[in-house]
Amino acid sequence: MQFKAMLTTILAIAFLTGSVWAGQGRARIDLNVKSGELKITPSTDKNVRITHATWLKEKDRVKMYASSDLKVNDETWTQVSIEVTPSEDSTMTISLRGAWDKVKRNWCYYDDITVQGAKIVNSSFEEPKGWRVAKDQLVVDESLAHTGKAAVLVWHDKSANQSIQVKADVPVTISAWVKFCKQEDKESK
Known part of the structure; x- marks a missing residue:
């Protein structure tokens, strides 16, 4: 009888764990400066992890590239924030993506981007300007946007x-x- 109770408990835990993870995905924001270095401010949010680019050579990691791993929900909008400090005046590129995966595309919606310490254009994707993005990724559907009528749909390579x-x-x-x-x-190549 103890075996049945233990098996039931294990199955219940496995089911609940699966249910928790089924509603979450991973998103990513990458930052890249043309010159200088990016100093990362560690996040206090347990759903946000920001690091220097692990795929670059050790000497290049701290220089120009920061990447964030973001846990986000698929039922509600999640607000995330990351902070960096550039070492010199520069152009910084913000890249909104889904998380990288070798065999899967992780599609994510983004909306209402705000920047403190610099100026951004078209933060809510309501106008077709400011962002370099394929037209078919601009989603004009009030039911899918966080606010307003538009959002953007991205994955790592788009x-x-x-x-x-x-x-x-x-x-x-x-x-x-x-x-x-x-x-x-x-798709396989």
């Missing part, structure tokens, strides 16, 4: 990008509302 001007030693905080959309297989 990101939305905007370059902004940043100043030396001025912290830049990027906040975004993100919602996980779906995960699908990549």
Whole structure:
């Protein structure tokens, strides 16, 4: 009888764990400066992890690239924030993406991007300007947007990008509302 009770408990835990993870996906915001270095401010949010680019050589990691791993929900919009401080005046590119995966596309909606410490254009995607993104990724549907009528739908290899001007030693905080959309297989080549 104890075996049945233990098996029932294990199955219940497995089911509940699966249910929790089924409603979450991963998004990503990458930051890249043309010159100087990016100092990362660690996040206090347990759903946000920001690091220097792990795929670059050790000496290049801290220089120009920061990447964030964001846990987001697929039922509600999640607000995330990351902060970096550039070492010199530069152009910084913000790239909104889904998380990288070798075999899957992680599609995410982004809306209402705000930047403190620099100026951004078209933060809510209501106008077709400011962002470099494919037209079919601009979603004009009030029921899918966080606010207004538009949002952008991205995955790792089809990101939305905007370059902004940043100043030396001025912290830049990027906040975004993100919602996980779906995960699908990549086509094999």
